[in-house]
Amino acid sequence: MRRLWYPSRTGTRLVDVTDTGTVLDRGAVRSPAAPPVLGALGLFTVLLGAALPLIDFFxxxxxxxxxxxDLDASEAVLELVVAGYGVSYAVLLVLGGRLGDLFGRRRLFLGGMAAFGVTSLACGLAPSAWTLVAARVAQGAASAAMLPQVLATIQSATAGPRRARAMGLYGATAGLSMVAGQILGGVLVAADIAGTGWRSVFLVNVPVVIAGLVLAARAVPETRSQRPEPxxxxxxxxxxxxxxxxLLPLTEGRAAGWPLWTWLSLxxxxxxALAFCLVxxxxxxxxxxxxxxxxxxxxTSLRRGLIMIVxxxxxxxxxxxxxxxxxxxxAGRGPVAAGLALAPMAVVFFAVSLCGxxxxxxxxxxxxxxxGLIQAVGVALIALAAWRSWPGLGVLELLPGAAVAGAGQALQLPVLFRVVLSEVPAVRAGVGGGVMITTQQSALALGVATLGSLFLALVPGHGMRDALVITLLVQLAGVVLTTALSLRLPRTVG
Structure with missing residues (x-):
């Protein structure tokens, strides 16, 4: 007796052929499920989902x-517009990754993107400052549901050179989004589309989200952990x-005058943190x-990569x-000029990251x-331009330093993402991506809190130019630290 399988319109059918030639049809047999594959359109869609939260942070x-x-908001409330989004985003990222592993990453990606669109609309229509703060907190939570699914989907639905290219594009998208967000914000505020003013920086997300949901429903495969964990x-x-x-006291402390609750919180x-580790x-x-x-x-790769990302x-x-x-x-620049001053950094970052x-x-x-060495040269050039050209600091004066710094950053960020996730097993792709993005997002919030507070504290006593130069030199010290830490990374990346 011979056993044969043959394709049919309903799947694969199993038949037995006896020695006398009699055919015994055993019926339809379910074919083994093909592994999910993230195609070009699906990759574009998840990268769009990765760009939206980072753009909205900046x-x-x-x-x-x-x-x-417009909203008669105090400085402390304005800082909450930034911090409320960043803190809720950072706090919920690991949970978002775990939920994607448990319930399906495509499902969480679609739900998170839809929620991001709704909360963006709420931000754009906010009638008061505190309403805007609440909407921003909700927008951060939506981002935390959406973004971990991007890395987890790439890890689970690509392999080999395709995964390396996808991770490189993810890193390029992340870096470009952080610079492009600031440029886009300046352009939209100045354009004052249909009299919306600043509201357009949030309302612009709505049509993008609608397009993203249509694409995701068609092109993003469903993946989940084979062993879901509660x-x-x-x-x-x-x-x-x-x-x-x-994060809360560091982001709000200076504007609020460092009240007692900030010190108790610290x-x-x-x-x-110790209780979390023990539990x-x-x-x-x-x-x-x-x-x-x-x-x-x-x-080792994850731990050392995370230490560098901070x-x-x-x-x-x-x-x-x-x-x-x-x-x-x-310097008295308008929002467009302030945003476009960083355009060279964005262009060079994207171009160089593709070579990564x-x-x-x-x-x-x-x-x-x-x-790291190239970025250090770029930051030094920006500090020199600020020292020599103030208050005439603009696109041309910043061009050499911004371009060089962008090239240096492009050789670091995408590669660090690959290093961090290179050894994470596919079954834990969601939690691995969540841990990495949480580290990055927390550090982004800390950067605004620490370097931003240092700069604003120096302005009254030293003036705007000297405060800017001193802050840039502190950043330069951080670049030197990052460069030194890079020597401890594994020499190769999977």
Missing amino acids: IVNVALPTIGR VDGPGTVLLAVAMLAL ILFPFA ERRADRQGRTPLVPPGLLAL PFSIGFSGFMFVIAVALQEG PRLVARYGTRVVTAG
């Missing part, structure tokens, strides 16, 4: 003065408490699934905030070290 920087005048309730709560205790942070280790020893598995942090992101976001304030409030995969294949992670 798009309000040049719109804040206009928002303050949500770690105690770990989720303790991580949220620890991050809120650190004192609480190390205790909450996670105990859950792991007892065979339960912690929110952040200790085994994940034991991966100073890099602090310097990046701090610079973006400080240069926006300095150009508008100090080939350079990494040839030189390994020493590309990151070279990028």
